[in-house]
Amino acid sequence: MNRHGILQVLVWVLLFEIVTTPRPAHSSDDFEVQKITDDVFALVGPLGDRTPENLSNNATYGVIVTSEGVVLIDSGGTYKGAQRIHETIKNLTEEPVKLVINTNGQDHRWLGNDYFRQQGAKIIAHRKTVEDQEARLDDQLIRLANTVGDSGMAGTSATHADEIFDEKRNLVIGDKTLELHPVGQAHTPSDVIVWLPKEKVMFSGDIVYTERMLSVRPYSNSGSWINAFETMAAFEPEHIVPGHGHVTTLEKARQDTYSYLRFLRDSVYEFMDAGGDIADIGNIDQSAFSYLNNYKFLKGRNAQQVCQELEWE
Numbered sequence: 001m002n003r004h005g006i007l008q009v010l011v012w013v014l015l016f017e018i019v020t021t022p023r024p025a026h027s028s029d030d031f032e033v034q035k036i037t038d039d040v041f042a043l044v045g046p047l048g049d050r051t052p053e054n055l056s057n058n059a060t061y062g063v064i065v066t067s068e069g070v071v072l073i074d075s076g077g078t079y080k081g082a083q084r085i086h087e088t089i090k091n092l093t094e095e096p097v098k099l100v101i102n103t104n105g106q107d108h109r110w111l112g113n114d115y116f117r118q119q120g121a122k123i124i125a126h127r128k129t130v131e132d133q134e135a136r137l138d139d140q141l142i143r144l145a146n147t148v149g150d151s152g153m154a155g156t157s158a159t160h161a162d163e164i165f166d167e168k169r170n171l172v173i174g175d176k177t178l179e180l181h182p183v184g185q186a187h188t189p190s191d192v193i194v195w196l197p198k199e200k201v202m203f204s205g206d207i208v209y210t211e212r213m214l215s216v217r218p219y220s221n222s223g224s225w226i227n228a229f230e231t232m233a234a235f236e237p238e239h240i241v242p243g244h245g246h247v248t249t250l251e252k253a254r255q256d257t258y259s260y261l262r263f264l265r266d267s268v269y270e271f272m273d274a275g276g277d278i279a280d281i282g283n284i285d286q287s288a289f290s291y292l293n294n295y296k297f298l299k300g301r302n303a304q305q306v307c308q309e310l311e312w313e
């Protein structure tokens with residue numbers, strides 16, 4: 001082969017590399033953007049705790065671009081956090097954000113409502129979700145001041161839904177159909193899942209955690225969480241946008257959330273049944289799930305919380 005020939009081969013190899021090498025989806029600050037279909041995206045926030053850098057956006061958000069504007073699943077943890085979500089959306093579409101759905105009452109699901117309301121968006125949430133937001137607002141603001149600080153909190157104020165629903169709610173927005181299904185108490189007193197039947201995409205909210213260990217809190221219920229997961233799974237989603245972690249499959253969601261919840265309840269039950277001392281509950285061997293982020297920090301606390309739940313059951 002002459003020099004010209006070699007050069008030509010090199011150019012082809014280079015072009016092939018450029019075309020075939022997967023590149024990370026564009027990201028803005030701490031979000032990783034995952035494209036699911038042409039119009040459906042996940043904004044994946046960090047898996048760790050709230051910090052001044054992530055502005056309490058340590059969760060995964062959903063974006064649906066319709067022919068009549070953007071539907072956003074969960075609004076971010078602060079005013080500035082909501083602004084950051086909006087900046088990321090502007091990289092994906094020129095459409096305005098028309099509707100925001102709060103999937104539960106946790107700070108990073110709704111404290112950005114005020115920002116999006118100012119942009120002209122309507123907010124929709126389940127009645128019990130709004131009640132949960134109201135009940136926990138003071139705690140959330142104190143916690144946020146301690147984690148993201150005053151500068152991160154600047155501009156944040158509580159704004160609740162413009163539209164409240166009680167039962168399953170179907171929405172047709174432009175060319176997209178969405179189903180909002182309340183699934184009862186799970187990670188929070190009122191969790192909602194959002195289903196796109198045509199695209200078979202499930203925005204599970206905190207019904208599903210992947211890559212990081214889920215957190216059972218005093219306001220959670222690990223028993224009905226299992227039922228909520230089963231309700232979600234019955235839709236047989238092809239893609240799940242979890243509350244925390246990357247877009248995932250039902251199989252992986254089962255492994256990281258459902259199997260862990262069942263394992264945790266069974267092992268705490270056995271421990272108590274064998275007359276174990278609650279002070280030692282942290283010693284239950286949860287190492288089968290040690291691959292999950294935040295494992296060391298959460299495993300003992302989760303066992304303790306489930307123990308308290310089972311005492312009431």
Ligand SMILES: [Zn+2]
Pocket residue numbers: 059106108206243244
């Ligand atoms: Zn969460």
